[in-house]
Amino acid sequence: MFYRKHLIVFCSLFIFIACNEDLKIAFTEINVSTDQNSIVEINIPEANGNDMIANHINTKIQKTIISALDIGYQDDATSKSVEESISSFNNQYNTFKNDFPETKQKWDAQIDGEVIYESFEIISIAITAYVNTGGAHGNLNISFLNFNAETGHVIPNSKLFHDVKAFKKTAKPYFDKTVADKDITLNTNSFDLPSNIAYTEDGIVLLYNTNEIAPYSTGIIEFIVPYDKANPYLVFNSF
Structure with a gap:
């Protein structure tokens, strides 16, 4: 009886810890690029662990990058993935070069992400995007994203x-x-x-x-x- 009681307690504790472990998210840095790309460099954190939480976080990060690479109205960005937005950016640059073959202006984009705070309650990520499409100066924009660590949802x-x-x-x-x-x-x-x-x-x-x-x-x-x-x-x- 003594053994069975302790076994039940141990199993209950194991299940509790396992459930808590499922809520934890770990981040790794990844580089995103495509074939035929020489002007866009992207290094961002990728969430891993609980699939639901990680998917929410990664989707929001990807949408932020897609918006940053869109050189039209950012709210009207049509790319469905980061890779597609990189290819679109490169294609628009190639079109620009073909239309203005004598121009010396060059395009480039550098996007870096960093986890700046992480606890059991909240995760804060900074996305720094520098995009230069040949104007007098490039456009530098920093976006802070706050996530509920238990759900992965963005916190307004x-x-x-x-x-x-x-x-x-x-x-x-x-x-x-x-x-x-x-x-x-x-x-x-x-x-x-x-x-x-x-x-x-x-x-x-x-x-x-x-x-x-x-x-x-x-x-x-x-x-x-x-x-x-x-x-x-x-x-x-x-x-």
Whole structure:
């Protein structure tokens, strides 16, 4: 009887651990390319483990890359896969060269992804895309993606906070200091949270892409609100 009781406890504990293991996601870095490609370089994290969670995460990452490589209206991107979007980008460049054979302008695209925070509750990933289609300068854009670690679903910024207004009030002094340190001329009385917000090891990072709130020459504006200031307003715990 003593043996049977302990066996039942052990089996129950094993099942519990196995179920928890299924929820865990591991990331590996992969390089994505196609044949006949010489101008697009993509290095991104790929989620592995629980198939449902991994599929949600990987699909969103892929959609972000497809959008970045589309040189038309990003919301109207028609490619069904990253590989297809790479081929489309190369084909459009070849068409450009054929139409303007004497031009010295070159196209290139570099897209890199990084897991910047991971816990049992939330995963934050940064996608940095630099795309140059021969203009005066290329386009640099950083996207933060936040995922529910238990489901793989994207977490909207509004769902990161219990009280967005209170967090905004807490974040503003850090924004003001960043603007002052960079010697940027902005109306700091008007302050809106950026579209890119994510967890990091040091705190909540807020990032404004080029041209989002300031001229191109200003570049990216980025700052961190430490967890000891942000924690009262966060839905997901920081570890």
